[in-house]
Amino acid sequence: MDKELCSYPELDKHGFTCPVELTMDVIGGKWKCIVIHQLLDGPKRFNELRRLMPKVTQRMLTLQLRELERDGLVARRIYNQVPPKVEYSLTEFGWELAPIVRSMMDWALKHADTVMEHRSQSLAKTQA
Amino acid sequence: MDKELCSYPELDKHGFTCPVELTMDVIGGKWKCIVIHQLLDGPKRFNELRRLMPKVTQRMLTLQLRELERDGLVARRIYNQVPPKVEYSLTEFGWELAPIVRSMMDWALKHADTVMEHRSQSLAKTQA
């Protein structure tokens, strides 16, 4: 396989130049990875997710969940009762993302302080 | 450790509720992961990156590179010559992202078609 001409027919057929671009298109939403991360722990109700993610508005949560649903990553189960109960869970396909999200979590726990150091340092330089 | 009260002091000190949120803040830019993916292959010059990423504008490439630099993930080496030569490479810290980006690539190569199927299916439903 030619290293310099490494294109991906399956991908650019759909307008993606690079595999990573496709993945980002799927999980790149501001809250998607966090939703998935929460769902790794088990199915969650809508307001349960809201409580777990205090900074996301319910509008945004809805939108991101809809996109995850569209891509087949998240299942939405409606219990027909009053008051309503809706449960979100990872599909089998959604579980395929677990390694990625877990490695994102591991990375953050290991390197959070390093990132913050770099940021404050480069901020200090612009200040000076 | 209490599962229900699983907060991360190091993180929410900086305003992050969840580890994954921090990671997304670092690599969540539209092109950052792709840049990193390209740099996994070795150092690259500016226009070399542009050629590898046809869809990114040079303005955006510059901005994303600057942020990656700020966070200490990418190094910028300037060769003092005419015409100018600038080489971007992953720092040691940047290499820590390799597992994540690689798993993103693997995922895409495995599941691209499945994603597309789901998308066209859910599109068909809205059409109907």
Place this chain on the structure above:
DNA sequence: CAGAATCCCCTAGGATACTG
């Protein structure tokens, strides 16, 4: 409870032109 509907804003990101 789990949302849909509006309204609105901001900024991430694009297009184009210029430069050391």
Place this chain on the structure above:
DNA sequence: CAGTATCCTAGGGGATTCTG
């Protein structure tokens, strides 16, 4: 070659209100 400098806009995202 490797960028700045402007200008501009689509849409990502927020706040609020309403509902089955």
